Amino acid sequence: MKRELVATRATLAWAVLTASLLASGLLAASPTSAATTTTTYTATTSVNVRTGASTSQTILFQLQKGQSVLAAGKVSGDWLPITYDNTTAYVWAEYLTADKTAASLVLTGPAGRRTALANVNVRATASLDADITAILDEGTAITVTGYSSGAFAQVTVDGTTGWVHTQFLSTTTDTTPVAVARYTTTTDLALRTTASVAATNQGTISSGSTVGGTGTHSGTYSQVVYDGKVGWVITGYLDAVSGTTAAYVLPLRKATLYGAKASVPIRSAADATSTELGTITLGFAIRTTGTTDGIFTQVIWNGSTAWARTSKLTATATVDLGSDSLNKLEPYGKAAVLEVRANFPKITTIYGWRSSSAYSSDHPNGRAIDIMIPSYKSNKALGDSIAQYFIDNGKRLHVTYILWRQRSYTLSRGSWKAMEDRGSDTQNHMNHVHVSFEPS
CATH class of the missing domain: 2.30.30.40 (SH3 Domains)
Incomplete structure (x- = not known):
């Protein structure tokens, strides 16, 4: 890896590289700084990106409010196809807005590492006219952020953001986190897919095993790499090996x-x-x-x-809410049940966990409750007051969205929005207020 090259040397290196790639067939023609005409959309709230145009398809990641994506076609059946990680993914179009002018920075793939296909220039901005800040050797693993601008991918080199022409990068992104420290487990630990007790267990890590820590933490969990898998384990049971940098030594549980x-x-x-x-x-x-x-x-x-x-x-772990459905809720859901019972005594029936759901994974994950409204056809006011309570206390109670009377309210959007007719009063949430929560 070379640094602080003079402009004339950088320009000569680019010319020689281009000629070499043309001769080898790696580069069909000199890349240009002109961006292809594109259509971009920007998320108005957080929304799942899926492998197919259906809520039953696998979730790839969650697009956040304000992030822009590149359309791969027109909206069809309420779904927008987008370009992501060199393939087509799908987003519910209701939560996107078409940009009048194409966004200059779009999310086109995951963050991770891609390989330099040749000696490659890193530029200060997404332009062939921009200053060259570094030249990386062929085969170098380059950290990409997942964002693109025209024909350039955003990268980080030595902690500084730069741009590399995508023609000189491998198409595959290695998303495996880099281990920055090693730990010995002090007890058997579940390796979960996310930082939640309700997340899928990928396998048990036996006490005394060595794992790699990525330096990433969330609440009571730490991200680790073990046996080729990336997952989350409970912090407090990871004893740093001798010589570990102080910044990566974790507190131990008593x-x-x-x-x-x-x-x-x-x-x-x-x-x-x-x-x-x-x-x-x-x-x-x-x-x-x-x-x-x-x-x-x-x-x-x-x-x-x-x-x-x-x-x-x-020191007591057991919290009995009176039914298996409610006892299987994650903590945020359990806390909400107690608040409903304390503040709305007319409510006698609340449902929580269930094994399957046609529209989201919140109930099977223990992250949603259904508050049944007695005599709902003549008792709309009670449902309105409950829905408003969760809006007013949404941040404190970790609410993500509310469904009531064929409308949806997301905390990030801050307003009600009409929903499609799903058929029955239950499916349209006419007889109950549905509340979903963040992962605990």
Whole structure:
């Protein structure tokens, strides 16, 4: 890898490279800076990107509000085909807006590493006229962000953002996270697909195993690489091997406690006025270090230590909500059930987990509840008040969206939107308020 080359040398290298690639057939013609005419769409809220035009198709990732994508065709049956990772993926068009002027920066693939097919220039901007900031050798694994601008892919080199012409990059992106530290497991650990107790277990990592840590954490979980698989394990059971950089040494668990209230703030210091880093809910398992400071207990959070009020934690794990359907909910769902019972005594029936769902994975994942409205045809006001309660308290209760009377309300959008007619009063949510939650 070469750095700080003078402009004349960089220009000569580009000319020689281009001639070489033309002769070898790797480059059919000199790349140009002119972008092909494109149609782009921008997400108005978070929305799933799937392998096919159906909610039953595999979710590739979740597009976030404000991110733009490149259309691969016209909207058909409410689905927009897009270009993603050198193939066609699909997004529910209702949550996208066509850009009047094509977006200059679009998400066209996953972040990861692609290989340089030849010695390649890294440029300051997405243009052949831009300054060359580095020249990378053939075969170098280049970190890509997943974003493109015209014929250029956005990359990071030595912590600096740059641009490489996609003609000189492999089409396959290696998305496996890089391990930055090694740990020995202190107990048997489930390797989950996401940072949630409800996520699929890819297999059990035996106590005493060595795993690679990526330095990425989420709440009570840390991302690791083990036996060729990437997943999430509970932080607190990973003992850093000797010589590990201090920044990657993780706190170790001394005891496990549980949320004793509907909402338990996790704070940056043992002080009620300190920054709130997150919350846990009733029955949520939190690992502690065994250290206390006044009325606070030190807990393990986001790969480091934080604090929770001792009085809001308990050694008891069991929270019985009265039915298997509700007991299988994730903590955010359980906390919501308690709030409904406390604030709306007329509600006598709430459903939660079920094994399958035709429209989303929230019920099977334990992330949704259905609040049944008694005498719903004449009791619309009760349903309205419940829906509004979850809108008003949505951030605190970790709500993602609400369905009520054939309408949807997403917290990110901040407004109601009409839904298609699904057939019956139950399918159209006329007789119940549906509330979905973030993963716990």
